[in-house]
Amino acid sequence: MIKLIKTLSTIVVLFVFILAFNNSYADTNKKTAEYTIIIYLNGCDLENGIDLTTGEYNKEATNALNAIISTHFNDSKINIIAVTGGTNKWVLPSPRISTAHCQAWRIYGEREASMELLGNTDPSMKMMDKNTLTAYVQNIIKDFPAKKYVLIFWDHGAGPIGGYGSDQLDDGKSLSISDIADALKTALKGEKIDMVIFACCLMGNFETAYKLKDYANYMIGSEEIEYGDAFEKTLKSLNENPSMHPTQFGKYFIDWNFENYDGRPYTYSLIDLSKIGDIRSNWDLMIQKIEEQMKTKGKKGADAYRNLAIARAFSESYNEQDRASHGTTDMYDLADLISEKCKIDTTSLKKSIKDTVVYNKKCNYRPYSNGLSIFFVDKKLDKNLSLNDNLQKYAPSCFSKHYYDFITSYYNKLFIQNPTNLIGDIALANKYIIDLNPKSYPPHYFIKVDQQDIELVNQIYFLIGKFEGKGKNRYFVPLSIDPDIDFDLESGDITLAVTGKQYCIGGEPVPIYWDNDVNKGKNNGTNFDYKPLGYFAVKYKGNTVFLVVKENSNEKDPTKSNAQIIGIWDSKEDNGKVIPHLSWLGTPPKRGDKINLLYNMGGKYMPGPEVTLDSLTISKSCLPNGEYSGIFYLEDVVGRKVWSAYKSFNIKSSLEIKDSQSAENDEDNMPDEANLDYIF
Known part of the structure; x- marks a missing residue:
């Protein structure tokens, strides 16, 4: 039993989290498997939204569970634990998943009972509470030891500003990337898991990777909108070689997902988090050089704004139809255009990005996607940023105060003040x-x-x-x-x-x-x-x-x-x-x-x-x-x-x-x- 303490003003509320594991497989749990895979499965409207054409529930979370259940994998080599919650209706007929509690389920590949309940949380603990994530990760790692650990986040993603997930049972609340980092810091106590996978949109960004660098060795995410998850084929590949290195597992995950690609935008990348610090150093250096250009008086200073605005406008951007809430662009492509337009050497920065992105796959609609996006103010953010709303939301996710101050200043001068004075008008x-x-x-x-x-x-x-x-x-x-x-x-x-x-x-x-x-x-x-x-x-x-x-x-x-x-x-x-x-x-x-x-x-x-x-x-x-x-x-x-x-x-x-x-x-x-x- 774990007691979690939250402080609300002067009131201390105790939440009790119970994982009453069934004795019938207690001995099995203590054997060290090759992999323990934790799937944090937040159902939300992906599960219970209505498809207008068919009139049926979307049941995408149910489909993901069924895909895993249908995969016959070696239970002694691979532990799969699904944590469910975040939706007011589950479509899966059996077993019945609770809408009142977050629950942990073990999924079996060999025994007859394909899903078995491990335990519930107190109803007051929600999927998008970082303490819930901490408790589940902590307990699952303790009770399902393995040589390698993978944590998969499944649901909506909204980039460095919106974070992960949307809990229908908690007013649509999400987990910020800072929340995720805090949860893993508490759960892992100085250790690292092997890989974090975001099976959701827009989470293949630098801010998320940088926040997680101390808690995982690798990360997988999509710069773009993500469709589907290909769990079944990925697990079949793992079952054929349960001792494979996490990078090989990650490549299978990306490759099998790419098979689902049917003409829609698609990107996925595998990130080596041990090298993410080199990108930050080189990025900060590039921003410093841009600032020096902007401080120059007269036409040269104005040209610095003009050239940067041009570079940003033509760099590869994501979620084009709804960029007002995301504003992410490919880091490498933007650095390349800044080199061309602003005459700043970004060779070291581009090399550090290439070294960090272990594997990258993209569709032909996103030819300039190189594996990591970053938030950078652009033209489509103008209306939402008029109150600095998204800039304030970005602050906790930003990797450095220097970059946040730069983005804020750049936006205020270019969007709030008269841009004509800096970049001119189209005539x-x-x-x-x-x-x-x-x-x-x-x-x-x-x-x-x-x-x-x-x-x-x-x-x-x-x-x-x-x-x-x-x-x-x-x-x-x-x-x-x-x-x-x-x-x-x-x-x-x-x-x-x-x-x-x-x-x-x-x-x-x-x-x-x-x-x-x-x-x-x-x-x-x-x-x-x-x-x-x-x-x-x-x-x-x-x-x-x-x-x-x-x-x-x-x-x-x-x-x-x-x-x-x-x-x-x-x-x-x-x-x-x-x-x-x-x-x-x-x-x-x-x-x-x-x-x-x-x-x-x-x-x-x-x-x-x-x-x-x-x-x-x-x-x-x-x-x-x-x-x-x-x-x-x-x-x-x-x-x-x-x-x-x-x-x-x-x-x-x-x-x-x-x-x-x-x-x-x-x-x-x-x-x-x-x-x-x-x-x-």
Whole structure:
């Protein structure tokens, strides 16, 4: 029996944690196995969320347990203990897992009873209480001795700011990475376990690795969103060679998870925590050199801010659809771009990162992922950071006061104060859209960026839509978003062949929001670092959701590209806007299902036509006949928006697009940016 003491103000509350191990396997417990694997399994909505397409529970935690149970492994060589909690409903029919208590279960690979209860905590002890984690780790290591120990955290992850997990039984509370470090410090008493694995999103970051360096030899985490866990195949590989080194076990875990990759963003890396200190030393040195540049008076000091903002904007970033709460970027890629833009030697830093990342696997959508991310303020954090909320949350997780002070100062000067004084603005040398091919099909629409501002351009889209409402309530409603734009990085020329063919379902246009970063010399000099993942809003079975698509692009003829619907994101409200909620990727709709397309007007989604999904593949076809307006949208490296003038045109057939008669330079064609801000 362990007594845990918490102090709340002047009240001391005693919690009793009981692990009443069954005598039937007490002798077995004292034998030293090759591995003891502890799975901290917090079920939350991954277990009991409802899949809109199937109408069934997600039951991802149940699936993880069933995968382990179905693996026939050697019980004398491998101990597997699952700690369960954090959800108000478990779907697993047998054995019945409690929602009132956190529980420890031994999973067997050979004996008939595949899961057996070891013990409960007091109901007042929750999964996201660091004392609960301490008690379980301490007791399991004591009662299940092994040559090697692995601790797996399973649930949501939210990076260095949000930490690990979300407990439905404790108001959605999470464990910060400082909480995890404190728990392991108390449980291990100066010893180290062999490996910590985060089978959750966004936890492959430097801050987490640095906090855990004194409590584990290795760590596995994903820089990006993570889908699935591949427990069954990993355990089968371990069972074939139970004495394998933890790094080999880690590589199997990563490789088998990568087999689940189906076109979504994916990264996983194995980190040698004994070398993590070298990265910190080199990172601090780089930041010190940047600060010295920023302190220079005049243009050189301002250029230091400009160059760093450019480097950060184009470094590999993660959870692109919801970066307002995470803000992580790949350390190596950012260091590489800082070397190029800020003229600071980062060779030692990059080498230390490569030496620390033992093994790294990534999908082709994340080509510049090198195994460790770090929090670094970027343009997408502007709204949430206006109250310094996330910066305050970051403080306990940050690895040094020096870096925290730097990030805070950098943000305040670049985002709170006027960024124009430091980095300038994007100026359009030609803001009125010109047709460079007026006498034949297709028209080539053209605008131009001032040459001195080319490097500030981060994203470009061409929006095709119609106007709704009048006066101050007149809004541009985007019906289609075209990212297939040519941007000349030498001249600043922006051109687009407007064929009229866009993604449509049942002849109705679909406004797919893509991530479309302008490329600054990456990908062998191409203009865009294009991530072919997107989403669009629909009403499906009475719910506002976002259908997620991946594009199969045809570079020779973009009109022949198609987009495959791969899943569903739920929606949530953020600052009055409805945005994707990335808790899990639900099952895609079925062929024959009906959906209502939704179009964004003034930040609210207005209902569009009902269409039937004859296929989960969306092709490009000509927009319906009628008059449309088009506008170029540009975003700079700190998130400021620039719009061209509107261009009105008529679509009369798939081979005829004609400009309307409105004057090219009519000031009435200039957008009211207040009525466009909601679009991106």
